[in-house]
Amino acid sequence: MNIVLIGHGRMGKEVESVAAERGAKILRVLNSNNNIGSMGITDHALADADVCIDFSHPGVVVDNIKAVAGCGKDMVVGTTGWHDHLDFVKALVEKHEIGLVHAANFSLGVNLFMQIVHDAARLMDKYPDYDVALNETHHAGKADSPSGTALALGSIILQSIRRKQQLLTHAPQIPVKAEQLHLSSTRVGQVTGKHEVLFDSESDSLSLIHAAKNRRGFALGALLAAEWLRGRKGMFTMRDVILG
Ligand SMILES: NC(=O)c1ccc[n+]([C@@H]2O[C@H](COP(=O)([O-])OP(=O)(O)OC[C@H]3O[C@@H](n4cnc5c(N)ncnc54)[C@H](OP(=O)(O)O)[C@@H]3O)[C@@H](O)[C@H]2O)c1
Structure with missing residues (x-):
């Protein structure tokens, strides 16, 4: 080529x-x-x-x-x-x-991750015992928060899990409502970029993670x-x- x-x-x-x-x-x-x-x-x-x-x-x-x-x-x-x-x-x-x-x-990995999250969220739509949250971690110097990729993941989850209808991107001072999807951001050290989707029920937790190593x-x-x-x-x- x-x-x-x-x-x-x-x-x-x-x-x-x-x-x-x-x-x-x-x-x-x-x-x-x-x-x-x-x-x-x-x-x-x-x-x-x-x-x-x-x-x-x-x-x-x-x-x-x-x-x-x-x-x-x-x-x-x-x-x-x-x-x-x-x-x-x-x-x-x-x-x-x-x-x-x-x-x-x-990023191939991020695009695969988004498709995996899309498929997982559609499955979890059927299982209301599981709550869901998002976390993204980036280096301390990152200018924007949350990351564009985290916002895209949030939108995939909101479109796929009908019981989640609103993205909450700041730290909640009151209990998170059932229809809210909490997206938290962590800024620390030199992390290139890490995104996690966490499904949590009374019995267990399921976690999907993408961690970038470089460009x-x-x-x-x-x-x-x-x-x-x-x-x-x-x-x-x-x-x-x-x-x-
Ligand atoms: N889609 C993705 O996955 C992805 C990932 C990372 C970054 N990006 C985006 O990609 C872009 C570049 O990122 P970067 O980190 O490589 O930026 P960068 O290091 O600032 O490089 C920008 C390059 O553009 C060149 N340039 C400026 N005017 C030009 C022109 N008229 N014709 C041809 N080249 C020109 C600059 O030339 P000089 O060296 O001569 O100044 C420089 O080489 C940004 O928009 C960034 O957001 C996208």
């Missing part, structure tokens, strides 16, 4: 290193120096590329997508912060008949998405990739 990398920061470098392990070839790297106004994305620059992988910046990603679509090439978009332009991008993908995979979290999982997920995209046209998310 021949790849043009757009963005060569923390994630771009990680994709480069995992691509080398998997035998994929990075043809060209674009950054803020050689791609001002997406000028580096030309038919000539992408001629031999199978796919472009973008981990750049929210302020430039939509122009990058427009330029890549204009060259008729497929794309994996890891850059976040452009959700408001989703309809515009969808129209571009259809007009130029390309394939595009996007995801706010490309490699994001890069691997983006490369798997690029491989999966071959021959497919349209707009996809990582959920489509893992469900095959």
Whole structure:
């Protein structure tokens, strides 16, 4: 697989290193120096590329997508912060008949975990003896709380377990109501990211945990998405990739 990398920061470098392990070839790297106004994305620059992988910046990603679509090439978009332009991008993908995979979290493990939590929650919908709660733990320097992934997990559980109807993200000063889903956040040390879903009954507890070790999982997920995209046209998310 021949790849043009757009963005060569923390994630771009990680994709480069995992691509080398998997035998994929990075043809060209674009950054803020050689791609001002997406000028580096030309038919000539992408001629031999199978796919472009973008981990750049929210302020430039939509122009990058427009330029890549204009060259008729497929794309994996890891850059976040452009959700408001989703309809515009969808129209571009259809007009130029390309394939595009996007995801706010490309980690294969996190996406598998979300599907497992979805299936577990649908099962637990039938068993009211079990209560459910969420906890996420991240390094002390993390800016946002709760994490976006924890909010996504919360929404999966609320959609799947009918007795849970409201997400409670602050520490409760009064007993948690039966219809509330408590999501607690812990900030400590250097933890890359840990998410836990706990089902608890009078007799026992069941716990599902995803613990990230590094950024490699994001890069691997983006490369798997690029491989999966071959021959497919349209707009996809990582959920489509893992469900095959
Ligand atoms: N979906 C996921 O799973 C996932 C995971 C992690 C991060 N992300 C997202 O991915 C994005 C990048 O994250 P990061 O940690 O790699 O950021 P970063 O380290 O700040 O790197 C950003 C890169 O974008 C480049 N860039 C800026 N303008 C550009 C342009 N016009 N054309 C091409 N490249 C340009 C920068 O180039 P210079 O080096 O020349 O400044 C830099 O190499 C962010 O939006 C982040 O939220 C997504």
